[in-house]
Structure formats: C-alpha cells, structure tokens
Amino acid sequence: MISNKLIDKELKRLLIENNNENKITCSKANEIAKLLSIPHKRVGDMINSMKIKITKCELGCF
Structure with a gap:
C-alpha cells in the first residue's frame, strides 16, 4: 500500500x-x-490548500 505522504506528493505534482x-x-x-484512486474530497482539499481555482464545474458550484 502506498503511504498517504507519497499520494499527497504525487497529487501535488499532478495538480501543478x-x-x-x-x-x-x-x-x-x-x-x-x-x-x-482517492476520494474527490481529498483532491478538492489539496486544490484549496494550493489556492487553485476550479473552472468548468460539472456540478455548477464554481
């Protein structure tokens, strides 16, 4: 199993x-x-912490 730290590092890299x-x-x-293979909320939390804005929201929220 991959550690949370490694997943977060890869998530940040992909978001950048x-x-x-x-x-x-x-x-x-x-x-x-x-x-x-992580929850959308986890991605959203990282996006928020990195001050990245979501565009073309499929839910109509942003």
Whole structure:
C-alpha cells in the first residue's frame, strides 16, 4: 500500500502539471482522483490548500 505522504506528493505534482494560471477544470480534477484512486474530497482539499481555482464545474458550484 502506498503511504498517504507519497499520494499527497504525487497529487501535488499532478495538480501543478495540470493547472493553468492557478486554475484547473473540474473534469481534470476528477481524472486525477480516479488516476490516484482517492476520494474527490481529498483532491478538492489539496486544490484549496494550493489556492487553485476550479473552472468548468460539472456540478455548477464554481
């Protein structure tokens, strides 16, 4: 099993690689959650902590 620390490190790397001017699409965030097999909330929490904005929200929230 991969440690939470390693997952967080990979999550940060993917968010840095996939954001554009501190913005990331909802669908890209969902792809990252699926890729890492982690809950969407965990991705969202990391996005918030990194001050990245979600765009094109599929839920109409952002």
